[in-house]
Amino acid sequence: MSVRLVIDSLDFVQNAGIRHGKIPMVELVRLHDLLFDQEGELTYRISGQFDKNTKPGLQLEAKGRIHLKCQRCLGELNYTIDLKTFLLLAKNETELHLADEDDTIDAILAIPDLDVVNLIEDEVILSLPISSRHADGECSTVKLKLAEDNLIGNKKSAHPFAVLATLKKTN
Known part of the structure:
Protein backbone atom coordinates (compact mmCIF):
# COMPACT_ATOMS: atom_id res chain seq x y z
CA MET A 1 0.00 0.00 0.00
CA SER A 2 1.37 3.40 -0.94
CA VAL A 3 1.63 6.38 1.38
CA ARG A 4 -1.66 8.26 1.69
CA LEU A 5 -1.73 11.91 0.65
CA VAL A 6 -3.24 13.99 3.45
CA ILE A 7 -3.60 17.76 3.06
CA ASP A 8 -4.79 20.67 5.16
CA SER A 9 -7.50 21.72 2.70
CA LEU A 10 -7.59 25.49 3.40
CA ASP A 11 -3.80 25.74 3.60
CA PHE A 12 -3.56 23.81 0.33
CA VAL A 13 -5.79 26.39 -1.38
CA GLN A 14 -3.98 29.36 0.21
CA ASN A 15 -0.67 28.06 -1.17
CA ALA A 16 -2.18 27.17 -4.57
CA GLY A 17 -1.10 23.58 -4.03
CA ILE A 18 -1.05 21.05 -6.82
CA ARG A 19 -0.60 17.30 -6.45
CA HIS A 20 -0.87 14.52 -8.98
CA GLY A 21 -0.20 10.83 -9.07
CA LYS A 22 -1.58 7.37 -9.63
CA ILE A 23 -3.79 5.22 -7.44
CA PRO A 24 -3.92 1.45 -8.03
CA MET A 25 -7.47 0.07 -7.98
CA VAL A 26 -6.40 -2.30 -5.19
CA GLU A 27 -6.25 0.70 -2.84
CA LEU A 28 -9.83 1.81 -3.53
CA VAL A 29 -11.37 -0.74 -1.19
CA ARG A 30 -14.92 0.67 -1.16
CA LEU A 31 -15.08 0.20 -4.95
CA HIS A 32 -14.17 -3.49 -4.85
CA ASP A 33 -17.79 -4.74 -4.65
CA LEU A 34 -18.63 -2.91 -7.88
CA LEU A 35 -15.56 -4.11 -9.77
CA PHE A 36 -15.11 -7.23 -11.87
CA ASP A 37 -11.41 -7.25 -10.96
CA GLN A 38 -8.93 -4.89 -9.33
CA GLU A 39 -6.82 -4.30 -12.43
CA GLY A 40 -5.79 -0.84 -13.52
CA GLU A 41 -5.16 2.48 -11.89
CA LEU A 42 -6.47 6.01 -11.78
CA THR A 43 -4.37 9.05 -12.53
CA TYR A 44 -5.39 12.12 -10.57
CA ARG A 45 -4.63 15.80 -10.25
CA ILE A 46 -5.85 17.98 -7.42
CA SER A 47 -5.25 21.71 -7.16
CA GLY A 48 -6.30 24.31 -4.63
CA GLN A 49 -7.83 27.47 -6.06
CA PHE A 50 -10.38 30.16 -5.44
CA ASP A 51 -13.63 30.32 -7.42
CA LYS A 52 -15.01 33.45 -9.09
CA ASN A 53 -16.44 34.61 -5.72
CA THR A 54 -13.03 34.14 -4.04
CA LYS A 55 -14.27 31.11 -2.11
CA PRO A 56 -11.70 28.34 -1.55
CA GLY A 57 -12.11 25.08 -3.39
CA LEU A 58 -10.41 22.03 -4.83
CA GLN A 59 -10.27 21.28 -8.55
CA LEU A 60 -10.19 17.50 -8.90
CA GLU A 61 -9.52 15.44 -12.02
CA ALA A 62 -9.33 11.66 -12.23
CA LYS A 63 -8.93 9.45 -15.30
CA GLY A 64 -8.58 5.76 -15.92
CA ARG A 65 -10.14 2.56 -17.19
CA ILE A 66 -11.74 0.15 -14.78
CA HIS A 67 -13.63 -3.11 -15.09
CA LEU A 68 -17.06 -2.91 -13.54
CA LYS A 69 -19.30 -5.91 -12.92
CA CYS A 70 -22.26 -5.99 -15.34
CA GLN A 71 -25.46 -6.24 -13.29
CA ARG A 72 -27.11 -8.33 -15.99
CA CYS A 73 -24.55 -11.02 -16.78
CA LEU A 74 -22.02 -10.40 -13.95
CA GLY A 75 -19.33 -10.27 -16.62
CA GLU A 76 -16.59 -7.72 -17.22
CA LEU A 77 -17.70 -4.27 -18.34
CA ASN A 78 -15.01 -1.83 -19.47
CA TYR A 79 -15.69 1.64 -18.10
CA THR A 80 -13.76 4.86 -18.63
CA ILE A 81 -13.51 7.34 -15.79
CA ASP A 82 -13.02 10.95 -16.88
CA LEU A 83 -13.91 12.96 -13.81
CA LYS A 84 -13.56 16.74 -13.49
CA THR A 85 -15.15 18.54 -10.57
CA PHE A 86 -14.74 21.62 -8.41
CA LEU A 87 -15.45 21.14 -4.70
CA LEU A 88 -16.17 24.26 -2.69
CA LEU A 89 -14.62 24.19 0.79
CA ALA A 90 -17.08 25.14 3.52
CA LYS A 91 -15.43 26.47 6.67
CA ASN A 92 -18.22 25.24 8.98
CA GLU A 93 -21.45 23.25 9.03
CA THR A 94 -23.59 26.34 8.37
CA GLU A 95 -21.67 27.18 5.18
CA LEU A 96 -21.89 23.54 4.12
CA HIS A 97 -25.65 23.52 4.66
CA LEU A 98 -26.06 26.73 2.63
CA ALA A 99 -23.96 25.30 -0.20
CA ASP A 100 -25.95 22.06 -0.18
CA GLU A 101 -29.15 24.02 -0.86
CA ASP A 102 -27.74 25.03 -4.27
CA ASP A 103 -27.81 22.03 -6.61
CA THR A 104 -25.17 23.57 -8.88
CA ILE A 105 -22.49 23.58 -6.16
CA ASP A 106 -20.61 20.59 -4.77
CA ALA A 107 -19.21 21.35 -1.33
CA ILE A 108 -17.28 19.55 1.36
CA LEU A 109 -16.23 20.57 4.83
CA ALA A 110 -12.74 22.08 4.99
CA ILE A 111 -10.71 19.94 7.36
CA PRO A 112 -7.04 20.05 8.33
CA ASP A 113 -6.44 16.37 7.51
CA LEU A 114 -8.22 15.64 4.22
CA ASP A 115 -7.30 12.23 2.78
CA VAL A 116 -7.08 12.85 -0.98
CA VAL A 117 -7.37 9.17 -1.93
CA ASN A 118 -10.62 8.84 0.05
CA LEU A 119 -11.91 12.04 -1.56
CA ILE A 120 -11.13 10.70 -5.04
CA GLU A 121 -12.75 7.37 -4.21
CA ASP A 122 -15.90 9.20 -3.01
CA GLU A 123 -16.09 11.20 -6.24
CA VAL A 124 -15.54 8.12 -8.42
CA ILE A 125 -18.29 6.22 -6.60
CA LEU A 126 -20.66 9.16 -7.07
CA SER A 127 -19.84 9.34 -10.79
CA LEU A 128 -20.58 5.67 -11.53
CA PRO A 129 -23.87 4.63 -13.11
CA ILE A 130 -26.54 3.38 -10.73
CA SER A 131 -26.77 0.05 -12.52
CA SER A 132 -23.72 -0.77 -14.61
CA ARG A 133 -24.51 -3.08 -17.50
CA HIS A 134 -23.65 -3.81 -21.08
Whole structure:
Protein backbone atom coordinates (compact mmCIF):
# COMPACT_ATOMS: atom_id res chain seq x y z
CA MET A 1 0.00 0.00 0.00
CA SER A 2 1.37 3.40 -0.94
CA VAL A 3 1.63 6.38 1.38
CA ARG A 4 -1.66 8.26 1.69
CA LEU A 5 -1.73 11.91 0.65
CA VAL A 6 -3.24 13.99 3.45
CA ILE A 7 -3.60 17.76 3.06
CA ASP A 8 -4.79 20.67 5.16
CA SER A 9 -7.50 21.72 2.70
CA LEU A 10 -7.59 25.49 3.40
CA ASP A 11 -3.80 25.74 3.60
CA PHE A 12 -3.56 23.81 0.33
CA VAL A 13 -5.79 26.39 -1.38
CA GLN A 14 -3.98 29.36 0.21
CA ASN A 15 -0.67 28.06 -1.17
CA ALA A 16 -2.18 27.17 -4.57
CA GLY A 17 -1.10 23.58 -4.03
CA ILE A 18 -1.05 21.05 -6.82
CA ARG A 19 -0.60 17.30 -6.45
CA HIS A 20 -0.87 14.52 -8.98
CA GLY A 21 -0.20 10.83 -9.07
CA LYS A 22 -1.58 7.37 -9.63
CA ILE A 23 -3.79 5.22 -7.44
CA PRO A 24 -3.92 1.45 -8.03
CA MET A 25 -7.47 0.07 -7.98
CA VAL A 26 -6.40 -2.30 -5.19
CA GLU A 27 -6.25 0.70 -2.84
CA LEU A 28 -9.83 1.81 -3.53
CA VAL A 29 -11.37 -0.74 -1.19
CA ARG A 30 -14.92 0.67 -1.16
CA LEU A 31 -15.08 0.20 -4.95
CA HIS A 32 -14.17 -3.49 -4.85
CA ASP A 33 -17.79 -4.74 -4.65
CA LEU A 34 -18.63 -2.91 -7.88
CA LEU A 35 -15.56 -4.11 -9.77
CA PHE A 36 -15.11 -7.23 -11.87
CA ASP A 37 -11.41 -7.25 -10.96
CA GLN A 38 -8.93 -4.89 -9.33
CA GLU A 39 -6.82 -4.30 -12.43
CA GLY A 40 -5.79 -0.84 -13.52
CA GLU A 41 -5.16 2.48 -11.89
CA LEU A 42 -6.47 6.01 -11.78
CA THR A 43 -4.37 9.05 -12.53
CA TYR A 44 -5.39 12.12 -10.57
CA ARG A 45 -4.63 15.80 -10.25
CA ILE A 46 -5.85 17.98 -7.42
CA SER A 47 -5.25 21.71 -7.16
CA GLY A 48 -6.30 24.31 -4.63
CA GLN A 49 -7.83 27.47 -6.06
CA PHE A 50 -10.38 30.16 -5.44
CA ASP A 51 -13.63 30.32 -7.42
CA LYS A 52 -15.01 33.45 -9.09
CA ASN A 53 -16.44 34.61 -5.72
CA THR A 54 -13.03 34.14 -4.04
CA LYS A 55 -14.27 31.11 -2.11
CA PRO A 56 -11.70 28.34 -1.55
CA GLY A 57 -12.11 25.08 -3.39
CA LEU A 58 -10.41 22.03 -4.83
CA GLN A 59 -10.27 21.28 -8.55
CA LEU A 60 -10.19 17.50 -8.90
CA GLU A 61 -9.52 15.44 -12.02
CA ALA A 62 -9.33 11.66 -12.23
CA LYS A 63 -8.93 9.45 -15.30
CA GLY A 64 -8.58 5.76 -15.92
CA ARG A 65 -10.14 2.56 -17.19
CA ILE A 66 -11.74 0.15 -14.78
CA HIS A 67 -13.63 -3.11 -15.09
CA LEU A 68 -17.06 -2.91 -13.54
CA LYS A 69 -19.30 -5.91 -12.92
CA CYS A 70 -22.26 -5.99 -15.34
CA GLN A 71 -25.46 -6.24 -13.29
CA ARG A 72 -27.11 -8.33 -15.99
CA CYS A 73 -24.55 -11.02 -16.78
CA LEU A 74 -22.02 -10.40 -13.95
CA GLY A 75 -19.33 -10.27 -16.62
CA GLU A 76 -16.59 -7.72 -17.22
CA LEU A 77 -17.70 -4.27 -18.34
CA ASN A 78 -15.01 -1.83 -19.47
CA TYR A 79 -15.69 1.64 -18.10
CA THR A 80 -13.76 4.86 -18.63
CA ILE A 81 -13.51 7.34 -15.79
CA ASP A 82 -13.02 10.95 -16.88
CA LEU A 83 -13.91 12.96 -13.81
CA LYS A 84 -13.56 16.74 -13.49
CA THR A 85 -15.15 18.54 -10.57
CA PHE A 86 -14.74 21.62 -8.41
CA LEU A 87 -15.45 21.14 -4.70
CA LEU A 88 -16.17 24.26 -2.69
CA LEU A 89 -14.62 24.19 0.79
CA ALA A 90 -17.08 25.14 3.52
CA LYS A 91 -15.43 26.47 6.67
CA ASN A 92 -18.22 25.24 8.98
CA GLU A 93 -21.45 23.25 9.03
CA THR A 94 -23.59 26.34 8.37
CA GLU A 95 -21.67 27.18 5.18
CA LEU A 96 -21.89 23.54 4.12
CA HIS A 97 -25.65 23.52 4.66
CA LEU A 98 -26.06 26.73 2.63
CA ALA A 99 -23.96 25.30 -0.20
CA ASP A 100 -25.95 22.06 -0.18
CA GLU A 101 -29.15 24.02 -0.86
CA ASP A 102 -27.74 25.03 -4.27
CA ASP A 103 -27.81 22.03 -6.61
CA THR A 104 -25.17 23.57 -8.88
CA ILE A 105 -22.49 23.58 -6.16
CA ASP A 106 -20.61 20.59 -4.77
CA ALA A 107 -19.21 21.35 -1.33
CA ILE A 108 -17.28 19.55 1.36
CA LEU A 109 -16.23 20.57 4.83
CA ALA A 110 -12.74 22.08 4.99
CA ILE A 111 -10.71 19.94 7.36
CA PRO A 112 -7.04 20.05 8.33
CA ASP A 113 -6.44 16.37 7.51
CA LEU A 114 -8.22 15.64 4.22
CA ASP A 115 -7.30 12.23 2.78
CA VAL A 116 -7.08 12.85 -0.98
CA VAL A 117 -7.37 9.17 -1.93
CA ASN A 118 -10.62 8.84 0.05
CA LEU A 119 -11.91 12.04 -1.56
CA ILE A 120 -11.13 10.70 -5.04
CA GLU A 121 -12.75 7.37 -4.21
CA ASP A 122 -15.90 9.20 -3.01
CA GLU A 123 -16.09 11.20 -6.24
CA VAL A 124 -15.54 8.12 -8.42
CA ILE A 125 -18.29 6.22 -6.60
CA LEU A 126 -20.66 9.16 -7.07
CA SER A 127 -19.84 9.34 -10.79
CA LEU A 128 -20.58 5.67 -11.53
CA PRO A 129 -23.87 4.63 -13.11
CA ILE A 130 -26.54 3.38 -10.73
CA SER A 131 -26.77 0.05 -12.52
CA SER A 132 -23.72 -0.77 -14.61
CA ARG A 133 -24.51 -3.08 -17.50
CA HIS A 134 -23.65 -3.81 -21.08
CA ALA A 135 -25.71 -2.29 -23.87
CA ASP A 136 -28.70 -4.34 -25.02
CA GLY A 137 -27.57 -7.53 -26.74
CA GLU A 138 -23.94 -7.26 -25.59
CA CYS A 139 -24.09 -9.37 -22.44
CA SER A 140 -22.44 -12.75 -22.80
CA THR A 141 -25.50 -14.57 -21.42
CA VAL A 142 -27.82 -12.70 -23.77
CA LYS A 143 -25.64 -13.64 -26.76
CA LEU A 144 -25.65 -17.29 -25.68
CA LYS A 145 -29.43 -17.22 -25.18
CA LEU A 146 -29.98 -15.68 -28.64
CA ALA A 147 -27.76 -18.29 -30.26
CA GLU A 148 -29.55 -21.06 -28.37
CA ASP A 149 -32.96 -19.70 -29.37
CA ASN A 150 -31.89 -19.65 -33.03
CA LEU A 151 -30.80 -23.30 -32.87
CA ILE A 152 -33.96 -24.41 -31.10
CA GLY A 153 -36.14 -22.18 -33.30
CA ASN A 154 -34.86 -23.93 -36.42
CA LYS A 155 -35.68 -27.38 -34.99
CA LYS A 156 -39.15 -26.67 -33.64
CA SER A 157 -41.73 -25.09 -35.82
CA ALA A 158 -44.85 -25.67 -33.75
CA HIS A 159 -45.95 -23.70 -30.77
CA PRO A 160 -45.78 -25.77 -27.53
CA PHE A 161 -49.54 -25.51 -27.05
CA ALA A 162 -50.10 -26.69 -30.63
CA VAL A 163 -48.37 -29.93 -29.68
CA LEU A 164 -50.72 -30.29 -26.70
CA ALA A 165 -53.72 -29.62 -28.94
CA THR A 166 -52.72 -32.44 -31.30
CA LEU A 167 -52.27 -34.79 -28.35
CA LYS A 168 -55.73 -33.86 -27.12
CA LYS A 169 -57.28 -34.58 -30.53
CA THR A 170 -55.68 -38.03 -30.75
CA ASN A 171 -56.98 -39.13 -27.36
